Amino acid sequence: IAKEFGDKAAERRAYSNLGNAHIFLGRFDVAAEYYKKTLQLSRQLKDQAVEAQACYSLGNTYTLLQDYERAAEYHLRHLLIAQELADRVGEGRACWSLGNAYVSMGSPAQALTFAKKHLEISQEVGDRSGELTARMNVAQLQLLLGRMPSPA
Secondary structure, eight states: OHHHHTOHHHHHHHHHHHHHHHHHTTOHHHHHHHHHHHHHHHHHTTOHHHHHHHHHHHHHHHHHTTOHHHHHHHHHHHHHHHHHTTOHHHHHHHHHHHHHHHHHTTOHHHHHHHHHHHHHHHHHHTOHHHHHHHHHHHHHHHHHTTOOOOOO
């Protein structure tokens, strides 16, 4: 209906909702296609906040599809947009996601860089839950890399 009326914003919301629905149905490949349409329309509408969210959704979807390189690409795009928008919470979320993607790709040193950044941002914005998660991730990655976790 939104498409028929030329309402790009409503069309974008519909695609995002369809992507979410397909995630819950376990149809990750279909969800990715809807999120790509969401991303495309967010760019046409010059809505960077929605573009960032679409990149985040695509990154998570590709993680579910076990395509970690593509997941990292979208999470990196999310990070760059969040930085442009000065969205520290979004930056933290992107860093956490990038860390997870790099762990899955077997790159714990890169993962540690993003885990430390996630910790820094979580502390800055007062996200206690995010801070706890980041501290655990940093400690686990330091152990994995043969380093002693630094005391907090």
